[in-house]
Amino acid sequence: MRMSFDLTHLRQLEAESVHIFREVAAEFENPCLLFSGGKDSIVMLHIAQKAFWPAKLPFAVMHVDTGHNFAEVLEFRDRRIAELGARLVVASVQEAIDAGMVTEETGPRASRNRLQTAVLLDAIERHRFDALFGGARRDEEKARAKERVYSFRDEFGQWDPKNQRPELWSLYNGRIRMGEHIRVFPISNYTELDVWQYIKDEQIEIPSVYFAHQREVFERDSMLLSTGPYITLMDGEEPFIERVRYRTVGDMSCTGAVESSADTVDKIIEEVAATRITERGATRADDKVSEAAMEDRKKEGYF
């Protein structure tokens, strides 16, 4: 029996992503994939592997390491990189602080979030990367809804939303000058639910912190943050044990957990389908600063 000419939405999304990876690999000299250990970058890495199989990835993988990591995520990163035979570049915020390149914030609300931007831009310059794959999705946040697949950055690494290049059909303009680079978002058109359904379909392994587990947490700004070496409790903040999971994984000091009993991918899909709060709204202190927080950080060169 012949197959039909229909492709499911997940197959169409994957084909689009594969096309983008190959286009960048063909037209840029030194691309690099930004890997955070979060599910979006794991999915992105998985698609990249598919795009170039049976060859290895024709570019390096970079982790901008704030030093505030979940141990499970670091272990996962190293294992995955070894499986792929890929080249890992670590851009360390801690090293940048030690070298006096950036100054660490102090106090109980100190965050290394802003420092990441400077460390990232420095690494891009040092390694002469001309295209960086990021796992951002347009459904995540308002400012991202208007981002192109190829997002052009000037020599200061900055994004100008009013001056984006028109992007038509699947024809991407990858022409840049020396010192400039582009950010590329191969999974732009996935939603959070698409990502989870894809993880299920493809049986992609993800770090254990995404599944429900017992953890010591405390409440701050109506978010549950993990206790640990990177965070100082303020007056009145009482740690307690809760069954939680993470919807996004980033810097431990500013990524919130959500109460959950979802301990399998199926249960997570059920939970995501029923949820009424965006993943960034629920779990990212960094986006709560102001209504245009993401827009501002993106202009500065944040991913």
Place this chain on the structure above:
Amino acid sequence: MEMLRFATAGSVDDGKSTLIGRLLYDAKTIFEDQFEAVEKASIQMGAEYTNLALLTDGLRAEREQGITIDVAYRYFATPRRKFIIADTPGHIQYTRNMVTGASTADLAIVLIDARKGVLEQSKRHAFLASLLRIPHLVLAVNKMDLVDYDQGRFEALRHEFRDFAAKLNIADLAFIPVSALHGDNIVDRSANMSWYQGPSLLHHLEEVHIASDRNLIDARFPVQYVIRPQSDDYHDYRGYAGTVAGGVFRTGDEVTVLPSGFRSTVKSIETFDGPVDEAFSPMAVTIRINDEIDVSRGDMIVRPNNQPTVAQDIDAMVCWMNERISLRPGSRLVIKHTTRSTKVIVRDLSYLLDVNTLHRDESAAALSLNEIGRVQLRSQAPLFFDEYRRNRQTGSFVLIDEATNVTVGAGMILGSAS
């Protein structure tokens, strides 16, 4: 689940943002925190009700000026389909954004205000949708609540628009009376318009037949990237990676490689998940062929008895997208067409098309921002193309200014120029 991409056109006044906000809200894809942010912003702006339009006005500059600057992409899903909305601004100066959003759309929704009728702007949107060959068009007659849900008013607008649309190439045209503000005929059929027997807007989006919109006849495979692992396990492996841009490729098929003209047969069609017997648009695969012939990026694999036009002189409709430079005879640009990039020179500008009246101005000397014209180009290397109306992938191109590297034009091929 199937996927449908649609573009929306209309101005803020037509209630376009409200319509999208309503679709997202009623399809339960608006999250509480997004809704709260919008409620807060509505109060700050002194609005009396929660302005659903703010859900889609993303950038601060836009909220301050009450306009939409750029194409925004929105997502929602029903159990039947996943939808991607290209939300494009309606003002005349943003033709380029509508063209951008329309380039990938399966369907366009053109919104009109029932009180104001078919304005020049609505005609322009319908024309652009037909120029970009969006297969399906929906005219949503909005604000029906403000004309007392009057059937006569709806029918009059329908006839007026149908007369205009007859001059365009629109394969499938539907008319739906709605009120985005109150939700009439958006998700469910409206009790206020029992005279309307058609589907609600969402129902139409879920049911419209899109499977036949692709070209499954003319086999086209632009080679994007050559995969050579050079590893012990895959010592002599050489595969041509790309996205099928038309037709169907099968193992064993006889093929011709352009521009060399060498012939071979398909040895295998491979993916990470294993070999497949056939590949069609928009699958991204790797094709291996039986003979060792020189194939590289920019080449195209086709069937010997169904080949695209190979030419250096191209006749095309071009939409100009840049405010700083204009297109005129003699302009030198870079063209990107499928996976090929080469240089072109503009030989002639036949006419500039007035997108409101469809009048052709043959005396025009240049194309400026948001203008559309018929242009003849000569390329340095031959291009392998089909007419845009036959194949949106192999019939489209973008033009890039070499000095600034900016994308300055979008083109739809009519044929080869003599």
